[in-house]
Amino acid sequence: AQKVTQAQTEISVVEKEDVTLDCVYETRDTTYYLFWYKQPPSGELVFLIRRNSFDEQNEISGRYSWNFQKSTSSFNFTITASQVVDSAVYFCALSPVGEENTGFQKLVFGTGTRLLVSP
Amino acid sequence: ETGVTQTPRHLVMGMTNKKSLKCEQHLGHNAMYWYKQSAKKPLELMFVYSLEERVENNSVPSRFSPECPNSSHLFLHLHTLQPEDSALYLCASSQSRGSNEKLFFGSGTQLSVL
Numbered sequence: 321a322q323k324v325t326q327a328q329t330e331i332s333v334v335e336k337e338d339v340t341l342d343c344v345y346e347t348r349d350t351t352y353y354l355f356w357y358k359q360p361p362s363g364e365l366v367f368l369i370r371r372n373s374f375d376e377q378n379e380i381s382g383r384y385s386w387n388f389q390k391s392t393s394s395f396n397f398t399i400t401a402s403q404v405v406d407s408a409v410y411f412c413a414l415s416p417v418g419e420e421n422t423g424f425q426k427l428v429f430g431t432g433t434r435l436l437v438s439p
Numbered sequence: 440e441t442g443v444t445q446t447p448r449h450l451v452m453g454m455t456n457k458k459s460l461k462c463e464q465h466l467g468h469n470a471m472y473w474y475k476q477s478a479k480k481p482l483e484l485m486f487v488y489s490l491e492e493r494v495e496n497n498s499v500p501s502r503f504s505p506e507c508p509n510s511s512h513l514f515l516h517l518h519t520l521q522p523e524d525s526a527l528y529l530c531a532s533s534q535s536r537g538s539n540e541k542l543f544f545g546s547g548t549q550l551s552v553l
Contacts, residue, residue, distance in 0.1 A: 324481070326449075329479075353483045353539050354527060355541070357542075362546055363527065363529075363546035363547040363549075364443070364547065365529070365531075365542070365544040367543070369537055387492075405546045411482070414440070415539070417539075425498070425540045426484065429481040429482040430480070430481060431479060431480060431481050432481075
């Protein structure tokens, strides 16, 4: 069975602080994809990053960075110098590659981490 | 970039009412999804349509009835709902190419069942 755990329910930081959102996953598949989505107050989930299980290189995009460690089944997300606009709920998700031929995406989501950045 | 529009944004209904949620995508995608988002629970996949054919039904009660008349439109018909059905209902779309595809979400319909 696939499972994604985001143990941090809510994190509060002050602007300019760095913050890391944890994501731990469980899967028996050897090949899979991991995702992060951001849900601002407006409601729609916005895609942030996709990572293939064979690619363990860390990725940086501006103030965002992701640390993928297959050995610990973790895919953590760090925001550097946080800003008020980063306030949102962040979801980590897992997609088994075995579903490749079904013709659609079957994501398993975590429960999300609410990030509050205050001025 | 959203490209996925949901109406209405908010809906309050009684348990005996019948209502419908609407979703429209302008991205040329072939797969459309309904998700349910409840507090402190992971997003729950309800239904998936791929090329207008329903390909997934995650043990959703029959009081929820989806409809996909074409690849751009998706409906969720609601009838005789229960208070525990109160949640944010999210529509999403993707290209029908499998597990590496990213989903594009609408802003959701916040449903309250009284």
